Amino acid sequence: MKIIVASTIVPFIYGGGTSIVDWLVLKLNEYGHQAESIKLPYSSDINQMMSQTVGLRMFHLEDYCERLIPIRMPSYQLQHPEKYLWFIHHYREVYDLWDTEFSPFPHTEKNCAIREYVMRSDDVSLREAKKIFTNSQVVSNRLTKFNALDSTVVYPPLFDISSFRCNSYGDYIYYSSRICSHKRQLLAVQAMKYTKTPVKLVITGKSERPQDAEEIYYEIKYNHLEDRVTVIDRWISDEEKAKFLSDCLAAIYIPYDEDSYGYPSLEAHHSQKAVISCKDSGGTDELIVDGYNGYLTDPTPQALASVYDEMYLDKNKTETMGRNGLKRIDELQINWDNVVRRFTE
Amino acid sequence: MKIAIVTTKVPFLYGGAEFLADSLCSKLSEYGHQSQVISYPFAWVPKEAILDSIMATKLSVIDNTDLVIALKFPAYYVKHPKKKLWLLHQFRQAYDLHNTEYGMFSDSNPSDVAIRQAIKTMDNKVLRDLEGKIFTNSKVVSDRLFKYNGIKSEVLFPPLMDASIYKVTGECGDYIFYPSRVNHSKRQWMVVEAMRYTKSAVKLVVAGKGDSPDDEKFLMELIEKYSLQDKVTYLNRFISEEEKVTLFEKALAGIYVPFDEDSYGYVTLEGFQAGKAMISCKDAGGTDVVVKDGETGYMTDSTPEAIAEAMDKMYLNKPKTIEMGLNGLPLLEKLGITWDNVIRRLTE
Numbered sequence: 001m002k003i004i005v006a007s008t009i010v011p012f013i014y015g016g017g018t019s020i021v022d023w024l025v026l027k028l029n030e031y032g033h034q035a036e037s038i039k040l041p042y043s044s045d046i047n048q049m050m051s052q053t054v055g056l057r058m059f060h061l062e063d064y065c066e067r068l069i070p071i072r073m074p075s076y077q078l079q080h081p082e083k084y085l086w087f088i089h090h091y092r093e094v095y096d097l098w099d100t101e102f103s104p105f106p107h108t109e110k111n112c113a114i115r116e117y118v119m120r121s122d123d124v125s126l127r128e129a130k131k132i133f134t135n136s137q138v139v140s141n142r143l144t145k146f147n148a149l150d151s152t153v154v155y156p157p158l159f160d161i162s163s164f165r166c167n168s169y170g171d172y173i174y175y176s177s178r179i180c181s182h183k184r185q186l187l188a189v190q191a192m193k194y195t196k197t198p199v200k201l202v203i204t205g206k207s208e209r210p211q212d213a214e215e216i217y218y219e220i221k222y223n224h225l226e227d228r229v230t231v232i233d234r235w236i237s238d239e240e241k242a243k244f245l246s247d248c249l250a251a252i253y254i255p256y257d258e259d260s261y262g263y264p265s266l267e268a269h270h271s272q273k274a275v276i277s278c279k280d281s282g283g284t285d286e287l288i289v290d291g292y293n294g295y296l297t298d299p300t301p302q303a304l305a306s307v308y309d310e311m312y313l314d315k316n317k318t319e320t321m322g323r324n325g326l327k328r329i330d331e332l333q334i335n336w337d338n339v340v341r342r343f344t345e
Numbered sequence: 346m347k348i349a350i351v352t353t354k355v356p357f358l359y360g361g362a363e364f365l366a367d368s369l370c371s372k373l374s375e376y377g378h379q380s381q382v383i384s385y386p387f388a389w390v391p392k393e394a395i396l397d398s399i400m401a402t403k404l405s406v407i408d409n410t411d412l413v414i415a416l417k418f419p420a421y422y423v424k425h426p427k428k429k430l431w432l433l434h435q436f437r438q439a440y441d442l443h444n445t446e447y448g449m450f451s452d453s454n455p456s457d458v459a460i461r462q463a464i465k466t467m468d469n470k471v472l473r474d475l476e477g478k479i480f481t482n483s484k485v486v487s488d489r490l491f492k493y494n495g496i497k498s499e500v501l502f503p504p505l506m507d508a509s510i511y512k513v514t515g516e517c518g519d520y521i522f523y524p525s526r527v528n529h530s531k532r533q534w535m536v537v538e539a540m541r542y543t544k545s546a547v548k549l550v551v552a553g554k555g556d557s558p559d560d561e562k563f564l565m566e567l568i569e570k571y572s573l574q575d576k577v578t579y580l581n582r583f584i585s586e587e588e589k590v591t592l593f594e595k596a597l598a599g600i601y602v603p604f605d606e607d608s609y610g611y612v613t614l615e616g617f618q619a620g621k622a623m624i625s626c627k628d629a630g631g632t633d634v635v636v637k638d639g640e641t642g643y644m645t646d647s648t649p650e651a652i653a654e655a656m657d658k659m660y661l662n663k664p665k666t667i668e669m670g671l672n673g674l675p676l677l678e679k680l681g682i683t684w685d686n687v688i689r690r691l692t693e
Contacts, residue, residue, distance in 0.1 A: 002357065004356055009383075010408055010409050011347065011349050011381050011383065011407060011408065011409050011410045012347050012379055012381060012409055012410070013409065034357065036356055036357055038356065038384070038386055039383070040383075040385070040405065041349075041383055041405055041406065041407045041408065042406070043406040043407075043408040044408075045406070045408070048406045051404045052404055052405065052406055054404055055400065055401045055402075055403070055404025055405050056401070058397040058398070058400050058401035058404070059385070059386050059388075059397070059398065059401045060386070060388035060390075060394040060397060060398065061356070061386055061388075063388065063390060064355070064356040064357070064386065064388070065356065
């Protein structure tokens with residue numbers, strides 16, 4: 001089948017939103033389809049919102065493909081008779097974040113009108129879709145709440161799992177992610193003050209701002225945790241990461257209120273390691289069942305510390321939970337067979 | 346600098362324009378810029394879709410970018426405070442192709458007339474605003490832009506993507522080399538026929554896949570018909586870059602004789618990079634920019650006999666042929682057909 005995967009981009013910004021597009025295109029081709037991506041620039045300037053939306057509706061793709069898969073908002077404004085969405089998020093600043101401190105827009109009359117326009121035009125264009133898939137239950141719930149639309153969750157898998165393996169269950173908890181305040185590596189370190197066992201912590205990832213790493217270093221130094229906490233503040237290769245995962249006791253992923261379970265959790269599970277997350281981390285609770293393939297704790301150093309200790313002391317259970325991680329990925333059908341089937345059937 | 350190269354594309358097609366956009370992108374990175382290609386889908390069926398595509402592009406906003414370099418219609422409509430054009434072609438159906446067999450608008454259909462007029466009016470406006478920042482890839486495109494829109498532009502010739510794989514070895518063989526896709530308008534058939542008229546021991550190597558199996562068959566039948574098997578070798582397959590480099594390095598000279606193209610063709614540049622003189626024809630289009638008769642090669646009439654004569658001259662006076670081959674690179678330098686020049690003009 002000839003398929004165009006469409007998305008919007010901000011030039012020179014690369015991240016999860018662009019990799020999911022590239023990965024889907026590669027996989028569709030691998031499965032014998034003819035797929036290509038179209039990435040259109042989109043400015044999040046609220047004053048340009050309306051005209052840009054009109055622009056997206058004027059492209060003609062109907063003769064170029066049998067199916068259109070729009071991904072990042074608002075690429076679903078593109079028109080096509082066979083539109084299958086993989087909806088990954090709303091323009092959240094005007095939806096669920098509108099009434100919170102995270103929305104940069106004051107509630108002026110003009111902004112309120114633009115918001116109304118965005119929501120109404122979303123209502124129209126989302127309803128043109130033959131099917132709406134989302135990347136998480138959180139996002140599906142928002143579609144129900146704000147747009148009164150049903151959708152089906154299709155979880156995004158990792159592109160390549162071949163390097164992930166389990167070599168041993170060592171003595172360290174592993175946190176792999178870029179270092180920033182929102183991912184709360186600092187909280188993971190603070191927990192180490194309260195542990196009663198010799199459990200260790202390894203953090204790898206490039207810091208977004210120098211002060212994020214400095215805070216962590218200060219915490220380590222001030223509490224004399226140098227022997228038990230290792231921080232590697234740089235970009236690490238996939239193989240390095242796979243090695244850390246293959247020998248860790250368990251993994252930890254505790255961002256604040258994210259939509260999805262996060263690729264680090266999947267990587268840990270593919271390495272047969274349990275994952276510690278927090279109750280306020282957001283989408284991780286769709287993957288992690290407390291006590292089965294990891295733990296969902298309160299976001300406090302003390303609560304995390306007691307989980308670290310428990311995992312260290314009851315290694316049998318920790319190992320079982322690690323192996324359950326792989327089963328959990330199957331239960332949720334987090335694989336490309338499922339993704340490709342859903343979008344092409 | 347963060348530089349977005351904006352262009353237009355037909356989904357699932359990859360051709361010369363896409364290759365140039367990608368080349369420019371990687372060259373800009375080599376020169377220390379951050380660069381990204383942005384391609385807008387373009388449709389012309391139904392004809393109203395052309396106007397929709399213009400509007401869609403006009404309404405697109407490019408954030409987080411210091412400079413936009415637009416390559417094609419209607420990508421140059423994109424909104425950005427700092428925009429330059431390196432125009433590969435306009436929407437030719439509205440201009441030079443109008444009222445030819447390649448045109449698409451009928452003068453007796455009011456809707457067609459209105460659409461064509463709208464394209465011209467909008468082009469005139471957007472291009473007028475950009476005057477002074479418009480480059481083209483060939484003199485033909487610049488001439489058209491002036492003729493139809495009254496807009497002045499500067500020619501900025503596209504250099505070879507990766508010249509570093511070529512070197513001047515000083516080897517000088519006995520064959521003329523023609524690497525290219527094989528089809529009627531590239532006129533490999535005319536070069537094969539020329540081999541009937543050569544008087545020296547000069548040989549010919551043609552390399553490249555046919556656009557269709559018939560194109561290949563036609564060449565092979567010609568070779569057989571005139572019993573040219575000893576003098577002509579046809580490699581009817583895709584040849585790798587390495588293979589092409591080697592074949593150029595061992596050649597006596599190169600030849601590139603398409604019919605009426607806009608540009609000089611990368612083949613001529615490749616020949617010069619390998620230190621080889623080039624043969625081309627007076628009606629080949631843009632090749633006369635780089636193939637200077639008696640200086641960097643020979644420009645002949647487009648007849649087998651005339652080409653044969655040039656080939657014999659190449660073979661019989663090898664010192665002159667070698668000298669002409671070595672004149673190629675300095676000429677490219679002089680004409681500004683170098684990435685140094687292109688990047689400087691587009692980013693200054």
